Amino acid sequence: MAELTLVVNGRRAAVSSRSLGALLSELSYEGEWLATAVNGVVVHRDDRATHVLCEGDRIEILSPMQGG
């Protein structure tokens, strides 16, 4: 299957995944403490498995971090 080229957390990435859920597994992101957005729109946890990715999509995967 042809790879998709995405922008994941600001970096180009060639992946074989076709869904956001599969992408997280392919990139080894695990656990519930993650939030995701595609092209600036939040994709909720329950929707990741069915969210189809397209060439050039901009993915944000965010984790808890220190903050003031």
Add this chain to the structure above:
Amino acid sequence: MLEIYGAKLPSRLILGTAQYPSPDTIGEAVRAGGASAVTVSLRRESAQDAAATGPGGKFWSIVRSLGVPVLPNTAGCHTAREAITTAQMAREVFDTNWIKLEVIGNHDTLQPDVFELVEAARILCDEGFEVFPYTTDDLVVAERLLEAGCGILMPWCAPIGSARGPVNLDALRSLRSHFPDVPLIVDAGIGRPSHAATVMELGYDAVLLNTAVARAGAPVYMARAFSAAIKAGRTAWHAGLLEPRDIAVPSTPVIGMATFT
């Protein structure tokens, strides 16, 4: 007891979690200061780091173990749209409707963009968020934020991280007198425990600070000092402070003085 959006907070100190010398120090400072909530953020994390220690790493593990509510922020956002998306992502991760809404308008002062702030607040309140807006001490902006649905206001007292303390006491006093029933938390600019005591003496409900504790020589001791100062300021406000006077007034009675001439 301080009540915000129906939640009772056992202390009047909210601590940020950034810039500490170690994740362990965050936990020790929060416990020493008796902080009733802690602020957190969302950031990109490499897959390798997330896989090695779990998303958020040791920091997040320690914060979860503290058992205090987390107040996610939208730090670094410059538009209402960015802040709204960040808030929505934070709600998913932290499972809370609380959001410390920051929309920065100036790189040098980190001053809020109050126009974008009000717009973001309106949309987030409509979406069921409980918005803690980081704002200036501007009275009209405060009114707009309340009209947007905010149940609390968090004016700065000086630029973030500046440690200058309250630079415009008149403005802070004005906010307090205009909104006697709205929880007011000073957020940003506090550098010393005496600054915290000063704003608490004005009748502010709580203080949110980060750098002054995190970058102190001994953050755990400084957290304890801030806790004491906040309590002192609050008690003084309850006790009723004297208004400053322009002339001296003797404290010792003059009636009954001996005459030696």
